[in-house]
Amino acid sequence: MTNKIEPQPGIMEIDLYVGGASKVDGVSDVVKLSSNENPYGPGDAAKEAYARAVHDLHRYPSTDHAELREAIAAHHGLDPARIICGVGSDEVLQFLCQSFAGPGDEVLFTEHGFGMYRILAHASGATPVEVKEKDRVTDVDALIAGMSEKTKLVFIANPNNPTGTMIGGNEVARLADSLPEGAILVLDGAYAEYVQGFDGGAALVEARSNVVMTRTFSKIYGLGGLRIGWGYGPQEIIDVLTRVRQPFNLSNGQLAAATAAMNDQAHVARSRRENTRLRDWLRNALAEHGVPSDPSFGNFILARFADTEEAQACDAFLRARGLLVRQVAGYNLPHCLRITIGDEPSCRRVAHAIGQFKAGDEA
Numbered sequence: 001m002t003n004k005i006e007p008q009p010g011i012m013e014i015d016l017y018v019g020g021a022s023k024v025d026g027v028s029d030v031v032k033l034s035s036n037e038n039p040y041g042p043g044d045a046a047k048e049a050y051a052r053a054v055h056d057l058h059r060y061p062s063t064d065h066a067e068l069r070e071a072i073a074a075h076h077g078l079d080p081a082r083i084i085c086g087v088g089s090d091e092v093l094q095f096l097c098q099s100f101a102g103p104g105d106e107v108l109f110t111e112h113g114f115g116m117y118r119i120l121a122h123a124s125g126a127t128p129v130e131v132k133e134k135d136r137v138t139d140v141d142a143l144i145a146g147m148s149e150k151t152k153l154v155f156i157a158n159p160n161n162p163t164g165t166m167i168g169g170n171e172v173a174r175l176a177d178s179l180p181e182g183a184i185l186v187l188d189g190a191y192a193e194y195v196q197g198f199d200g201g202a203a204l205v206e207a208r209s210n211v212v213m214t215r216t217f218s219k220i221y222g223l224g225g226l227r228i229g230w231g232y233g234p235q236e237i238i239d240v241l242t243r244v245r246q247p248f249n250l251s252n253g254q255l256a257a258a259t260a261a262m263n264d265q266a267h268v269a270r271s272r273r274e275n276t277r278l279r280d281w282l283r284n285a286l287a288e289h290g291v292p293s294d295p296s297f298g299n300f301i302l303a304r305f306a307d308t309e310e311a312q313a314c315d316a317f318l319r320a321r322g323l324l325v326r327q328v329a330g331y332n333l334p335h336c337l338r339i340t341i342g343d344e345p346s347c348r349r350v351a352h353a354i355g356q357f358k359a360g361d362e363a
Contacts (some may be wrong), residue, residue: 042049
């Protein structure tokens with residue numbers, strides 16, 4: 001007897017997410033600029049808190065994440081009861097799809113938006129709907145035109161990955177005001193801390209009943225290896241998400257490190273300051289070599305080449321020299337390479353190598 005086992009609708013439509021490369025065979029001195037990591041790592045307070053957590057390995061973590069939520073709320077001026085924590089902000093995005101989108105529903109995002117939006121839509125059985133951007137910038141008019149009565153979630157990353165571009169608060173508010181009945185606008189703020197004075201959409205969340213904001217500790221806080229994120233939204237939405245969250249989804253070590261990191265804003269300020277300085281330097285350096293990029297608001301730039309062939313050739317040239325950047329053909333940008341802003345030696349090294357490539361120097 002044959003027992004044919006079928007997955008839920010949409011699962012087999014998922015193209016597996018591919019992370020940034022971290023090694024090159026035969027090369028020992030590798031500089032990883034492929035995953036938008038903070039080159040300075042976490043601050044000392046976060047590392048010390050994580051080390052102390054080893055003494056509680058036999059204890060279950062808290063189920064309410066109260067200390068971390070209070071720390072987040074205190075810094076950002078938010079209501080801790082309306083904060084939910086997840087295994088990276090990706091898990092909060094997953095909760096949203098799991099809770100509010102399913103077969104017959106649509107999940108809307110832009111053509112160069114974060115790859116997980118499509119994956120999570122398929123995983124929930126919903127239909128992913130991709131709309132065009134305008135010169136690699138989120139196009140609110142295109143998003144509005146792409147909406148229908150089936151739209152349940154609209155995802156935008158602001159700043160966006162991998163383009164580095166962002167739109168202003170008035171445009172985001174116009175998008176929120178245009179949502180169909182029952183739809184939720186999700187503001188993915190993974191890179192929000194790299195923009196001085198930017199609230200990531202918190203004020204809009206406070207003013208609307210249909211907007212949710214997500215953030216992460218994986219970028220400027222330097223805790224990508226621990227996977228910690230959070231979301232903020234209307235109480236009725238957060239209450240729904242909490243029902244599908246696993247009670248022990250974050251460990252003691254994750255909670256301790258994230259709480260300490262949130263309370264160490266001096267490290268955040270230093271990281272932002274260095275990122276801004278080196279991002280501007282690298283963008284200008286590549287432009288001098290004939291490689292343009294849009295003004296970026298994240299911790300990376302999107303370098304544009306003449307065509308796909310040149311981008312791939314440059315990537316191979318860099319890899320051979322132990323410099324790992326990110327090809328972004330999967331984001332409909334086959335002629336581009338996304339380059340994380342590393343420390344100063346890394347930035348100078350990648351700029352020099354791209355200069356060599358453009359000059360045809362194989363040395």
